[in-house]
Amino acid sequence: MSEQEIAEQYAEKMKPEIKQALRDDDVNSFIESINFEDDIEINPMGYIIVRGYVNDHPEKYDFSAHLRLNSNEIDVLGTSPKLSEKFIDKEKEQRLLKEAEEEEKQVQ
Numbered sequence: 001m002s003e004q005e006i007a008e009q010y011a012e013k014m015k016p017e018i019k020q021a022l023r024d025d026d027v028n029s030f031i032e033s034i035n036f037e038d039d040i041e042i043n044p045m046g047y048i049i050v051r052g053y054v055n056d057h058p059e060k061y062d063f064s065a066h067l068r069l070n071s072n073e074i075d076v077l078g079t080s081p082k083l084s085e086k087f088i089d090k091e092k093e094q095r096l097l098k099e100a101e102e103e104e105k106q107v108q
Contacts, residue, residue, distance in 0.1 A: 004040070007048045010069055011040045018050060018065045021077050030086040031055065047075065054083065061086070 001009075019034050036052040043049055047066040054061045061083040066076035079087070 003042065006069070007042050008040045011048055011050045011067065014050070014065070014067055014072075014074070017072075017074060018052075018063075018077070021065075021074055022054065022063065022079075025077075025079075025087045027089045028086060 015036060018036075022034060023031060031054050033056060034052060034054050035056070035058075036050060037058075039051070041049040041051075043066075046068070048069060050065045050067065052063055052065075054063070061080060063077065063079045063083060065074050066078075067073075068075055
């Protein structure tokens with residue numbers, strides 16, 4: 001079996017883990033569907049790179065997962081800026097900003 005075939009087989013095995021990691025980050029329940037690109041890349045550092053997108057918008061909500069063969073973990077899960085925005089908990093962010101403002105007032 002070639003290095004590429006081994007990488008593709010491992011990537012296929014890890015797709016459920018990638019889906020779960022994305023759903024875990026999705027605090028706003030934005031994700032409706034997760035799609036994977038067909039091409040699996042092996043970069044010069046040896047990472048297996050799996051690319052995909054959510055909600056049928058590859059140009060807007062894309063992601064890439066970097067895997068190490070047989071680690072059974074996602075080493076890096078990168079998301080596009082627009083997808084990252086969808087994962088922000090706006091209520092928590094507002095609450096933290098308000099708390100920071102209150103602390104600043106108390107210091108003055």
